[in-house]
Amino acid sequence: MNQQQMNHSTVYATVLHNIDSFIPDFKLQLTKLYESFSETKFRIAFSRLRRELTDSIPDHKNSEVHLEFTKKEIDTLTQSGFPSAARRPLHIHARVVYLLHAAEQLGPKEAPRFIHELFTRSDTPEQCSILCALPLFSNPQDYCDTAVLSTRGYIREVYDTIALQNPYPARYFPDSVFNQMVLKAFFMEAPLSEIVDLQERVNDDLRRMAEDFVKERSAANRSVPNEINLIL
Amino acid sequence: MKYFDHHIHMSARTTDDYEAMAKANITAVIEPAFWLGQPRTHVATFEDYYLSLIGWERFRARQFGIAHFCVLGLNPKEANNRPLAKEVLELLPLYLEKDGVVGVGEIGLDDNTPEEEKAFEEQLELAKEHNLPVIVHTPHRDKIQGTRRSIEIVKASGIPVEQVIIDHNIEDTTAIALDSGCWAGHTIYPSTKMDEVRMAKLVKKYGSERITINSSADWGVSDPLKVPKTAQVMREEGITEETIQKIVWDNPVEFFSQSGKLDMEMISERPLVDQSILWQGNSVLRGQKPNIDNKIENQNDDSA
Numbered sequence: 001m002n003q004q005q006m007n008h009s010t011v012y013a014t015v016l017h018n019i020d021s022f023i024p025d026f027k028l029q030l031t032k033l034y035e036s037f038s039e040t041k042f043r044i045a046f047s048r049l050r051r052e053l054t055d056s057i058p059d060h061k062n063s064e065v066h067l068e069f070t071k072k073e074i075d076t077l078t079q080s081g082f083p084s085a086a087r088r089p090l091h092i093h094a095r096v097v098y099l100l101h102a103a104e105q106l107g108p109k110e111a112p113r114f115i116h117e118l119f120t121r122s123d124t125p126e127q128c129s130i131l132c133a134l135p136l137f138s139n140p141q142d143y144c145d146t147a148v149l150s151t152r153g154y155i156r157e158v159y160d161t162i163a164l165q166n167p168y169p170a171r172y173f174p175d176s177v178f179n180q181m182v183l184k185a186f187f188m189e190a191p192l193s194e195i196v197d198l199q200e201r202v203n204d205d206l207r208r209m210a211e212d213f214v215k216e217r218s219a220a221n222r223s224v225p226n227e228i229n230l231i232l
Numbered sequence: 233m234k235y236f237d238h239h240i241h242m243s244a245r246t247t248d249d250y251e252a253m254a255k256a257n258i259t260a261v262i263e264p265a266f267w268l269g270q271p272r273t274h275v276a277t278f279e280d281y282y283l284s285l286i287g288w289e290r291f292r293a294r295q296f297g298i299a300h301f302c303v304l305g306l307n308p309k310e311a312n313n314r315p316l317a318k319e320v321l322e323l324l325p326l327y328l329e330k331d332g333v334v335g336v337g338e339i340g341l342d343d344n345t346p347e348e349e350k351a352f353e354e355q356l357e358l359a360k361e362h363n364l365p366v367i368v369h370t371p372h373r374d375k376i377q378g379t380r381r382s383i384e385i386v387k388a389s390g391i392p393v394e395q396v397i398i399d400h401n402i403e404d405t406t407a408i409a410l411d412s413g414c415w416a417g418h419t420i421y422p423s424t425k426m427d428e429v430r431m432a433k434l435v436k437k438y439g440s441e442r443i444t445i446n447s448s449a450d451w452g453v454s455d456p457l458k459v460p461k462t463a464q465v466m467r468e469e470g471i472t473e474e475t476i477q478k479i480v481w482d483n484p485v486e487f488f489s490q491s492g493k494l495d496m497e498m499i500s501e502r503p504l505v506d507q508s509i510l511w512q513g514n515s516v517l518r519g520q521k522p523n524i525d526n527k528i529e530n531q532n533d534d535s536a
Contacts, residue, residue, distance in 0.1 A: 040326075047329040051493065121279075123286045123330050155291060 004138050007080040011136050012100050014076055015093050018067050023056050026094070030101065037105045039114060046098055046118070050091035050125065065090040081135035083166035088132065095129030096136070103137050112142040119146045124157055131161040135168045144172050151181045159188055163195055170197035179206040182231070183213060192227040202231055233477060235459045236260045236499075238484040239338070239367065239399060239417065239446035242300065242456075243289050249449070249456045250296040256460040260299040260499045262488065263289060264338040264367050266307045269451055275319035278306075282327045290332065299499045301488070303335035303367055304328060308342035311351035321354055328362045334491040335359075337367030338399065341378045344371060349385060356389035365490045366396045367417070370405065372424070379405040383412045395490055397444065400425055406434055410442060415487055419448040420458035428458070428465035435471055440478040444487070 020027045029052075033045050057065060067090055069077070077085035082096070103111040115137075119130050131150055134143050147169065150162045162169065163181050173181070178201055185192050192198060210231040217224045235258045242250070242263050253261075263285055272278060285302040293300035304327050306320045327333060336359040341348050359366045368386065371378035379398060386396050393413035400419045401409055409416035418434065419425045426434075431445060447458035455461070463476050488494045 043326055044329050047326070047331070050331055055492075121283070121326065123332070124291075125331070155287075 002138075004136075004140060008100055008104075008136050008138055011077055011080045011082050012097060014069075014073050015067075015097050018069055018073065019090070019094055019097065022067060022090070023053065025056065030097070033098075034101060034105060037102075042098070042102055043118065043121070046095060046126065047123075049094055049098065053090055053094055067093055081167045083132050083135070083161065083168075084164075091125065092129045092132055095126065096133045099130060099133040100136060103133075108139050108142065111137065112139075112146070115143060116146045116149075119149065124155055127158050128161040131158070131166065131168075135166065135171070140168065141172050147172065148177050151177065151184070154184075154188065156188065159184070160190060164190060165194050165196060167196045169195070170201050175201075175203050175205060179203070179209055182206060183209050186213065186225055186228075189225075192225075192230050198230055206231055233257065233463065233473070233480070234259045235463065235480045236262075236484045237446050237449075237456070237459045238262045238444060238488065239264055239419065239448045240456060241266060241448070241450040242293060243284060244451035245449060245456055247292075247296070250293065250298065253456055254296045254298055256457050258298060258457075258459060260484075261293065261301070262334060262484070263300065263302045264335075265302065265304045266338055266369075266450070267309050271310050271313060273313075273316070275316060275323060278320050279323055279327075282323075286327070286330050286332060299495075301332050301334045301494065303337040303364075304333055305336045305339045305355050305367075306351055307338055308340050308348040308352065308369060308371075311339075312343065312345055312347045314347050314350075317347070317351050321351065321358070324355070324358060325362070328358060328364060331493060332495075333364075334488045334493050335365040335367060336362070338369040339366065340368040340370060340382050342369065342371050344374060344378050344381065349381075352382070352385055353389060356386065356391050359395070360389070360391050363492070364395075365487055366391065368396060368398050368414075370398060370400045375402065376404050376408070379408055383408065383414065386414065387412070397487060399446070400448070402426055403430065403434065406438060406443075410438065415442040415444065415483070418443070418445045420445055420455075420462050421448070422453055422455055428462040429469075431462050432466045432469040432471060435466060435475065435479065436469070440475045440483070442483070443479055444483045445479055 016027060033041065054065070069086065074086045099115070103115065106114055115130060119127055122130065127150065130146065134140060134147055137143060147162060150158055153159065163185060169178055169181055182192065182195060182198065185195065210228055214224050214228060235256065237258055240261050240263060242261060265282065265285060282304055285304065290300045304324060306317055306324070311317045328336065336355050339352050339355045341352065356366065368382055370382060382398065386393065397415035397417045398409035399417035401416050402425065406416050406418070418431055420428060420431055435443065445459055445462050447454060447456050449456040449458070459480055463480050466476050485494065485499070
């Protein structure tokens with residue numbers, strides 16, 4: 001078993017165990033879904049999941065329910081590459097479990113195609129769950145097209161989920177994409193300090209882009225964010 | 233008083249409109265899928281349209297403190313292209329399951345053709361399968377007959393009548409809609425359909441039970457402030473606040489809550505205004521100072 005497969009299994013077991021103690025039927029529903037797996041069936045179950053979770057928790061009309069992980073579990077999830085597991089709501093965790101299971105079912109050849117298509121047809125919370133799952137899949141490098149696409153948008157939640165506290169970009173993005181994502185953080189006013197392994201990935205091009213950005217801002221009499229020092 | 237415009241095509245409107253709506257205390261809207269003034273020719277353009285209604289437009293509304301929901305469907309005009317209609321109907325089930333999609337619509341009749349009836353029936357089936365309420369568009373031409381026929385089709389489908397709103401009513405059709413057990417929507421337009429004074433008269437005659445009003449503002453001559461403007465005329469005509477509140481808020485909330493997807497937390501308070509949030513590279517701002525203090529009413533005029 002390689003590192004990615006271990007991560008996948010660890011996250012899967014940890015999250016599933018936690019959800020199952022919260023919602024006793026969750027594992028059963030998951031098993032049923034995969035008894036006769038089809039992509040269409042999965043897409044619909046994936047969209048319904050957030051509402052079904054909310055409906056299944058008595059006295060919880062708030063859709064942002066959070067799981068109660070132990071500190072040890074959070075450490076395990078973070079080490080496995082789950083982006084900021086502690087602050088993700090229940091529906092993100094549940095969808096990540098669904099996605100990991102789907103990728104297993106489809107196998108390494110089909111899964112990246114399916115996940116990419118799913119991403120393009122998803123709403124914002126669905127897209128965020130896919131971006132949380134990317135570092136956890138087997139052969140994560142095969143999902144680079146999906147990850148790159150997600151950086152091209154500016155929807156706040158989507159950008160934050162790929163760019164901040166997510167190990168995927170530093171591990172798998174080529175410099176050209178990584179640099180654009182980092183520079184975009186200034187325009188989004190997102191905290192650069194939360195970009196994983198930024199220091200390790202700083203390169204000459206990124207430094208040059210940051211210097212030009214400082215010039216642009218200064219010429220326009222606009223302030224330059226302090227975090228530019230993380231690059232320069 | 234908060235206002236809920238349950239039929240408005242915001243993707244055809246400007247940010248000036250969003251700003252004016254927020255100032256007028258319109259805090260929730262529903263955008264039904266419809267046509268774009270000319271018929272589309274490819275199913276993929278429908279899919280991208282649906283994606284924009286659950287994506288960009290929802291985000292754009294939130295930047296002005298307005299909760300945005302949508303209802304999805306194939307409008308009657310484009311239902312006349314049967315090969316395309318079939319493809320769109322295959323696409324719909326996936327999107328009807330998305331959060332924030334609170335119904336099927338606007339569907340129904342326009343030229344009263346067999347193709348329109350077929351797509352109408354098929355989408356009523358979808359509404360039953362997905363347990364969603366339905367917005368029924370009634371025709372501009374041959375309206376009374378078209379409304380009667382629409383109700384026949386609704387009843388034949390077996391969908392519960394209380395799950396259906398017959399929209400764009402006029403004096404001659406309100407009673408037909410209400411007698412059927414369906415809800416009766418009224419579109420207040422600058423020149424056609426229904427106006428504020430006539431609407432106030434209808435409310436005096438029929439009361440507020442199962443009655444709603446909306447602007448159906450789109451890319452044509454229309455007014456996104458018609459719901460608060462009509463409420464004002466109703467006040468001047470002596471209609472009670474309780475009745476007005478029921479028509480402009482309670483009724484649309486009750487009707488669309490049947491979807492199980494109208495997030496009451498989202499609409500109970502005005503969503504936090506944060507115009508500093510961007511979407512897909514397009515902020516609705518063009519260099520202005522973002523309003524992030526959640527005080528639409530106190531917004532500085534030079535930010536517009």
